[in-house]
Amino acid sequence: MALGDGIRRNIATVDPAERTLLRDAILKMNRTRWDGKRDDSAPGGVTWWFKQDEIHKATHVHGGPEFLPWHxxxxxxxxxxLRVIDPRVSLHYWDWTQDPRSIPNANLGNSHSGSLNLFTPEFMGYGGQALKPIGQPFEDAGFYSPNANPFRSDNAFDPNNNPADPPRAVNRQVNGLPIKPARDQDVLAAEDYADMRETLEASHNEMHGFVFMGNSHISFRDPFVFLLHSNVDRLFALWQHQPGQPQRLDPEHVYGTMTGDPELNGNIEPWSTGQVNKVRPWGGPEQVGIPKTYKDLSVVIPRRYDTNPGVV
Structure with a gap:
């Protein structure tokens, strides 16, 4: 596997040095800020990292046909x-059929393999059974600040929940069991997009309970959420690439019986106009949004995963 080849892989199979590069790129996202000030009418001065939480809180979609293409x-x-920060990194995934606290036969470096725990200060921080702050390396990087004032509330509907402010804690607990491989096979066996989406979202919801990162409005404050959602997208991509199903890579057919649903034929927010809560820079004073629907090829055609056909 070539570093920088743009392929998303099982995070347990990449070299430890590559896991470190991914971690460091995520940490650096909190050192670069978008334009504006926190007290602007449409808040500015939000870091690249905190923008993820602002986007998800303002516009996320669950329980409907947009769930997979929006995420x-x-x-x-x-x-x-991430690749602006370090072009060598890819957004690798956590295979949720493996317990992230003890992944067997993982790449430990120097041609060694063994059990890997993703929840250490060297990678994703705390991952115990009790709900506690995720700790290092994210506390020192400002992903949360116990003494922050002002701070971002855990209540997504709090009017003082300013996206430019850090939360006082990002809490996590890991308690439960991974998905059985047969559940992934049920996703791939689904004939229609609607059935596939429902089956895959059910597994997604269960894994958000296994690795608990807060409710749906605040889970995108936890970096581990991206490893989980990269796996969601991988399974969507693998379903699209099933043999004999070329229509699943066709914008006019990928969504099957849901193709005409209004939700799949509208613009993707907030990046189209940014008008949902005036998420900058797509809304607010910059107004740089470019309208794009869920049938845009950049959404329909998946990124490269190590489980896509022809990818090694």
């Missing part, structure tokens, strides 16, 4: 920003 767009844009 594909958010992980693709996140990876693009």
């Amino acid at each position: 594909r767009e958010v992980v693709n844009r996140f990876e693009d920003q």
Whole structure:
């Protein structure tokens, strides 16, 4: 595997040095800020990292046909920003059929393999059974600040929940069991997009309970959420690439019986206009949004995963 080849791989199979590069790129996202000031009418001065939480809180979609393509767009844009920081990194995934606390036969470096725990200060921080702050390396990087004042509330509907401010804590607990491989096979066996989406989202919801990162409005404050959602997108991509199903890579047919649903034929927000809560820079004074629907090829055609046909 070539570093920088743009292929998203099982995070347990890449070299430890590459896991470190991915971690460091995520940490650096909190050192670069978008334009504006925190007290602008449409808040500015938000870091590249905190923008992820602002986007998800303002516009995320669950329980409907947009769930998969909307989250594909958010992980693709996140990876693009990571690669501005370090073009060698890709947004690798956590295979949720493996327990992230003890992944067997993982790449430990120097041609050694063994059990890997993703929840250490060297990678994703705390991952115990009790709900506690994720700790290092993210506390020192400002992903949260116990003494922050002002601070971003855990209540997504709090009017003082300013995206430019850090939360006082990002809490996590890991308690449960991974998905059984047969559940992934059920996703791939689905004939229609609607059935596939429902089956895949059910697994997604269960894994958000296994690795608990807060409710749906605040889970994007936790960097591990991107490893989970990269796996969601991988399974969507693998379903699209099933043999004998070329229509699943066709914008006019990928969504099957849901093709005409209004939700899949509208613009993807906030990147189209930014008018949902005036998320900058797509809304607010910059107004740099470019309208794009869920049938845009950049959304329909998946990124490269190590499980896509022809990818090694």
